[in-house]
Amino acid sequence: MDIFSTLQEEKARLSPSENRIADILLNDFEFAVNASIIELAEKADVSPPTVTRFCRRVGCESFSDFKVQLARTAYVGMRYLRPEPKSRDPADVAQDIITKAQNALFLLHRSLDLAAIEHAAEKIAKAEMIYAFGSGGNSSMIASELQNRLFRFGLHVTASSDHGMQLMLAAAAKSTHVIVGSSFSGRNTELVRSFTLARETGVTTIALTQADSLVAKAADIVIPIDLAEGNNIFRPTSTRIAYLAAVDILASLVAYNIPQAAVTLRRIKQQLVAHRDGDDRQLLGD
Amino acid sequence: MDIFSTLQEEKARLSPSENRIADILLNDFEFAVNASIIELAEKADVSPPTVTRFCRRVGCESFSDFKVQLARTAYVGMRYLRPEPKSRDPADVAQDIITKAQNALFLLHRSLDLAAIEHAAEKIAKAEMIYAFGSGGNSSMIASELQNRLFRFGLHVTASSDHGMQLMLAAAAKSTHVIVGSSFSGRNTELVRSFTLARETGVTTIALTQADSLVAKAADIVIPIDLAEGNNIFRPTSTRIAYLAAVDILASLVAYNIPQAAVTLRRIKQQLVAHRDGDDRQLLGD
């Protein structure tokens, strides 16, 4: 558990002095990580012992432990406060995008429902056929990414971003099949229709989408991806990167659920080694 | 500049005692961030003053400054040492993937050639037509991502993952056009051919690829993406995320190079707001 989560949970229960310390952390993080206990105490207008007690309160052993914890989580966890890059200077834009992407990964990791993903992975590994559905540029990319990952494990998979096609595939699917659908907004009603139709035949439906959304409600297994407070601040790219990472995790777990996974993975690795040896024949997966 | 870069540069010039300290950092990082100067000194079999001197040597103010620096860069910068997740446990797999993705972003940021990206962005913003080329699953995703981003700014753009089509488009392109090609391996010879053909007509060619690769040599402007030592260790997904982030940066800079960018961006934002208001009409870019 990182400090900032603890802080948000505990904040209400903190005393006035401790609250002043918390405010400094949130507002002037750069100062906080570099300050000594005395400097921090002065700035918060409290005594050093109070700072020590504060550190214990938020789950740290000591003040120095606290600083280390702060430095490690905060590097990726605290910068989304700025909705726009500082300036149009390329360096600022780059830093902004990189930070937000890392942040999205951080938040994804924190809110990941591993049980759901593992459950989904088991179903996918056993499926006779897998359909990856998603539309609208972002989710369609996720769908083809799923196809791209899963076929390498010897699974039967097809991706579609076409609503009409999705409906037909869903109608034709059997109970041994699995549909994985992605919707960033959670309000892709066509996807909901495909899910509903498929479930009538007992097809397993898996959704990568916002928790409690329309799409989520229509699926058997939901892999919720909620980028919490950031949702409105992040540009879609950050969210997309989080989705990609989620797909990556899902695909890796699928691999582990397939008996010959070790063999498959070894073969993939040999491929990679062959790449590096540098012969010029066309590479798989450029 | 982070500590680990400094360390690699300085390592040769360090004294034996200092080298022992460096080894502890590299091998037992967890210990190092949590240890006091005395504990660290003991483990390295040196005296505390030597540790202090070491910290100064690698560019830190003091030992505690050193620990903070260590903690902040290392969170994303140091974990690629483990080529495989600790276990097949979902939590470990997830952590492994997230860390490697963050790490890829970190390394990308560090090695980014901003001048090249800015230069590319200017060309793209002024282009009458833009072709986004890439094949093989990964790069084709990058190509469609480019299309997906650029058309929103009112630019004329088409993506293609088909070598034959790419050649024809390249042959038909004019000097006011721009081709953006992506190749993870840098050895997509068909892309090289398209680039070479296009340059005969004075078409600007931009490559997202490994520096000094075949593809890089064939392009006018190279946006190098080298994930240094990690290249062979990372699974392709991490690299792909880095590429995506690079595209995101490029696209943002393109937006800033278009006169009505502010207006466009505002309109995009209004779109986002409209989304959240929750009417159920089909959303753009699900």
Add this chain to the structure above:
DNA sequence: AACTTATCACGAAAATAATTTGCAAGGATC
């Protein structure tokens, strides 16, 4: 070759600074 002399790495101990603990005073709450 032997003897300075300079330079550097390093640790011991002292000095300093930072952190924690124990305790008591001041408030708030019941």
Add this chain to the structure above:
DNA sequence: GATCCTTGCAAATTATTTTCGTGATAAGTT
């Protein structure tokens, strides 16, 4: 008015840094 909580003070403890001196190595000198 008793109790509990918060807080700061001062002392104790601990950590860190500085100072200083030793020994090693290298370069120059006799």
